[in-house]
Amino acid sequence: MLNKAILMGRLTRDPELRHTQSNMAVCSFTLAIDRDRKSPSGERQTDFIDCVAWGKQAEFVAQWFTKGMMTIVIGRIQSRQWQDQHGNNRTAIEVHCSEISFGETKKAREANSGHVGEQGSYRPQAASQPQPTAPAFDLPPDNTGYGDVLPCDDNDIPF
Secondary structure (H helix, E strand, O other): OOOOEEEEEEEOOOOEEEEOOOOOEEEEEEEEEEEEEEOOOOOEEEEEEEEEEEHHHHHHHHHHOOOOOEEEEEEEEEEEEEEOOOOOEEEEEEEEEEEEEEOOOHHHHHHHOOOOOOOOOOOOOOOOOOOOOOOOOOOOOOOOOHHHHOOOOHHHOOO
């Protein structure tokens, strides 16, 4: 059987880090993912997908990811059942993450920091608290020299 989910969306809130009784880290968060099509009334529709990370990955997410950040998640879909405090049977559908990564570059994160984003969220930078610096995964500059060998002129492209 195949069960693989690949999602890209923005965090709706800061990830919540907890620990199990055996001291295993577990981090839960929700991704807001816009649908490709608008509703018949012309409104954009958004799905809110609950995600869970475990162990070192949970600690990584809790440390480096915050509300509004574009996030890419790869994992499997799982359901769980429980009874609520009123005795009603409940079911939750979650993505249990096997991979989590940043969905935008460090420059894009910094440019969007403290501004109203597409999802309407606002995250001001607190002056009194130093913010940790997320690891940079930007590509290094092109130092191969190949860009100088072949000039790029769009008029020369044969198609």
